Structure formats: structure tokens, C-alpha cells
Amino acid sequence: MTPPRARSRRAADAGLSPSAVSALAGELRLACMRISRRVRFESPHVVAPHQFSVLCRLEEAPRTPSELAEIEKVSGPSMTRTVAALVERGLVARTDDPADRRQVILSLTPAATTVLKDIRRKRDAWMSVRVGHLTPAEQDVLRQASAILTRVANE
Amino acid sequence: MTPPRARSRRAADAGLSPSAVSALAGELRLACMRISRRVRFESPHVVAPHQFSVLCRLEEAPRTPSELAEIEKVSGPSMTRTVAALVERGLVARTDDPADRRQVILSLTPAATTVLKDIRRKRDAWMSVRVGHLTPAEQDVLRQASAILTRVANE
DNA sequence: TATTGTTATACTCTATAACTATA
DNA sequence: TATAGTTATAGAGTATAACAATA
Incomplete structure (x- = not known):
């Protein structure tokens, strides 16, 4: 019961x-x-808390900015900014999704793993x-x- | 040995x-x-993390802005701002130090305790x-x- | 028309430097 | 002259609203 x-x-x-x-x-x-x-x-x-968190998510699997924003509970523009900083630091790589060209696939670089x-x-x-x-x-x-x-x- | x-x-x-x-x-x-x-x-x-932290410190004992800045590892101006917000919300009271009029003694209000x-x-x-x-x-x-x-x- | 992502703009918290008042 | 605190200004991070490109 x-x-x-x-x-x-x-x-x-x-x-x-x-x-x-x-x-x-x-x-x-x-x-x-x-x-x-x-x-x-x-x-x-070495990296800010929110950046570290994003790196950990990308370590689990490559994701799109939208997915990251959803998981991290932040807005799209905020995630755009965070990701841009990580890309500039050479820790995240951007790849166009061939299936849907609106999307971007984000993944860790070898430097990020280190x-x-x-x-x-x-x-x-x-x-x-x-x-x-x-x-x-x-x-x-x-x-x-x-x-x-x-x-x-x-x- | x-x-x-x-x-x-x-x-x-x-x-x-x-x-x-x-x-x-x-x-x-x-x-x-x-x-x-x-x-x-x-x-x-109800209050931001840094504000909560300051309230906890003042709960231990009344302190000056400088002491709080030192304990919380932030700059003086930052603490001025945080304290100002708490005073405005009626959670912190300011008292002039009669012994040294450059200093200000900060303490919790009854509302803060609640x-x-x-x-x-x-x-x-x-x-x-x-x-x-x-x-x-x-x-x-x-x-x-x-x-x-x-x-x-x-x- | 709906969705993905970015840009525009504004608000908050942070900092350093310059200033005021007191010692 | 040194110290406590504030004000001035700038740099991140956040948000919402408006826009571009693609589906």
C-alpha cells in the first residue's frame, strides 16, 4: 500500500x-x-567556476550551446559569452553541425583535458x-x- | 622522536x-x-551568497567594513557596496565608533536575525x-x- | 513560422585609483 | 603622514529583447 x-x-x-x-x-x-x-x-x-563547470559538461560529451545553457541554468547569451571566452583560450573547439547548420557542436581541446x-x-x-x-x-x-x-x- | x-x-x-x-x-x-x-x-x-556570508560574520560579532573585507577576501569598495545594500534592506545597522570617528561599527538588525x-x-x-x-x-x-x-x- | 545562435543593452558584483575625514 | 571609508571608473558575468541564419 x-x-x-x-x-x-x-x-x-x-x-x-x-x-x-x-x-x-x-x-x-x-x-x-x-x-x-x-x-x-x-x-x-586557473579557470572561473562557471567555465570549469562548462568544461566538465563538455568532457562528458560534445554539446551545443543551447544544451549547455539548459544544463547550467543560464541564458543563451550568457553561454555564448562563456563559450567564446573558452574558445579564445583554446580550451573549446567549435564545429559546424553538418546535419543542421544552425547548430554548433562544442568539444574540448587537448589543452582543456590537460x-x-x-x-x-x-x-x-x-x-x-x-x-x-x-x-x-x-x-x-x-x-x-x-x-x-x-x-x-x-x- | x-x-x-x-x-x-x-x-x-x-x-x-x-x-x-x-x-x-x-x-x-x-x-x-x-x-x-x-x-x-x-x-x-532571499539574500545573495556574498550578503549571506557577511550577515554570518556580523552574527558572530559586530565588525568594521575593513575587518569584513579582510575576512571575506574582497576589496574595501566591494564591501562598502555589499554593506550599503544590506543597510538599505534594513539587515545591517551602522554605528559611529566614538573612540575613533574614522571607523564604523556594523551590526545585525533584529530583521537580519529573522x-x-x-x-x-x-x-x-x-x-x-x-x-x-x-x-x-x-x-x-x-x-x-x-x-x-x-x-x-x-x- | 519555429528554432539556433548572436548582438545590443542594461544591471550587478568585482577591482584599482583617487578623494575625504580623522588620527 | 598614515588610516578608515567612500566615490569614480572600468572589467567581468548575468539577464532580456531584438536580430540573423537555417529548418
Whole structure:
């Protein structure tokens, strides 16, 4: 009768109070925000955040400006601007779509792949140092938490 | 002989390979970023991010524009502008410093306290719903992880 | 006529440099 | 002369509206 509520019941069955859930949620949200903030501030900014985001999308697959604007929740003209800057920096390549000549296919250049790898390496480095200083038990907790948080974020 | 390295040794003793630490760090960093992003996008934007940040600083203690600019890593004029917007919205109060009349003391208004409470309540709500859907075991993992992550972020 | 993408224009947040008031 | 803060001006990023090219 209540298949959609199956997952909520699991927690409710243990009698975890709503206020305890709320407190945990608040702490966890803050912890994630602080980690993100630290990583962002400590890492060098080779490309701006919105540019980095676009590069990541193009890494998944070549896309049109419209698709990128839709995914990134920005206007068409904004994406035109962002893409133009990336093209000028030699990180994105434009190709005319032979099937529909109104469209443009955007893709990463080899230089962009190198840049992305470099950015991630540096970001991971900050976190690696700190995770490396934890006890094995703490690392194990984080390993499990990582999987749970990823699932929650992708819900 | 190696007291400063005591904490690093704890992990090293268990033989956790550098690449495993690196992989965990990368996953964790991404998970935290995604959670932050979702919370930010799903929550209504009553005040802009930089304004919210300033309100949080003033909640800790009244400060001068210079102090805020220093803490937030922005220029003086930028902070002047941000503060002016908050004053205009009735969220920040200006007081002349009687000891040094060049300075201005900024503090939160009662309205700001209400706004901050409201923002946090809504942000926690997004996270609460999701945490509430997890199993007690998963919630326990997150409770432990939350403490560890908070410590890491504040290091 | 509808769609893809760009250009035109304006608003916001950022910065550096120059200015005012106080110490 | 040095410091706290503001004003002046310019550079990014965002948006909406109007336009060009193609379907």
C-alpha cells in the first residue's frame, strides 16, 4: 500500500526523532559547505567556476550551446559569452553541425583535458593531505559516508 | 622522536596506500561539492551568497567594513557596496565608533536575525528530508562523518 | 513560422585609483 | 603622514529583447 514510502519507513522504524534528523542534517550540510569552501579557496583558480563547470559538461560529451545553457541554468547569451571566452583560450573547439547548420557542436581541446586534469589533481591534493592524516577508522567512516552522500546528492 | 607526525603515522601504520587515500579524498571532495551545490540551488535565495556570508560574520560579532573585507577576501569598495545594500534592506545597522570617528561599527538588525533563521531552516529542510529517508545505520555513518569533516574543514 | 545562435543593452558584483575625514 | 571609508571608473558575468541564419 505504501511502496513509495518504503525508504522513509526504514529510518522511522528505528524511532530516530525528527529533531535529531534535523540536527544531523544541519551539521552535515554545514560540514559539506565548509569543505567545499576550503577546497575552492585553497585551490588556484586557473579557470572561473562557471567555465570549469562548462568544461566538465563538455568532457562528458560534445554539446551545443543551447544544451549547455539548459544544463547550467543560464541564458543563451550568457553561454555564448562563456563559450567564446573558452574558445579564445583554446580550451573549446567549435564545429559546424553538418546535419543542421544552425547548430554548433562544442568539444574540448587537448589543452582543456590537460587543464582539467591539473585542476582536479590540485583540488584532490588539498583533501588528500587531510584525509591522509586521519586514523584508518576515520577513513573508513568517510569512505562509507562518501557513497551515501553521493547517492543523496544525485537523488 | 616524531610527535608532530603522530597523526599521520596512525593512518600509515594501517598500510592504507597513497592512491587509496587519494581516491577517497577525490570522491569525498566531489560528494561535498555536490551536496553544497544542491542545497544552494534548491534553497530560495532571499539574500545573495556574498550578503549571506557577511550577515554570518556580523552574527558572530559586530565588525568594521575593513575587518569584513579582510575576512571575506574582497576589496574595501566591494564591501562598502555589499554593506550599503544590506543597510538599505534594513539587515545591517551602522554605528559611529566614538573612540575613533574614522571607523564604523556594523551590526545585525533584529530583521537580519529573522532572515538568517529562515534561510537556515529552509536549507536544513532540504537536507533533513533526504537524511530522514536513510536507514539508521546510514544516519549513524553520517553522524560520525559530520564530526570528522567539520574537524577537517576547520583545520 | 519555429528554432539556433548572436548582438545590443542594461544591471550587478568585482577591482584599482583617487578623494575625504580623522588620527 | 598614515588610516578608515567612500566615490569614480572600468572589467567581468548575468539577464532580456531584438536580430540573423537555417529548418
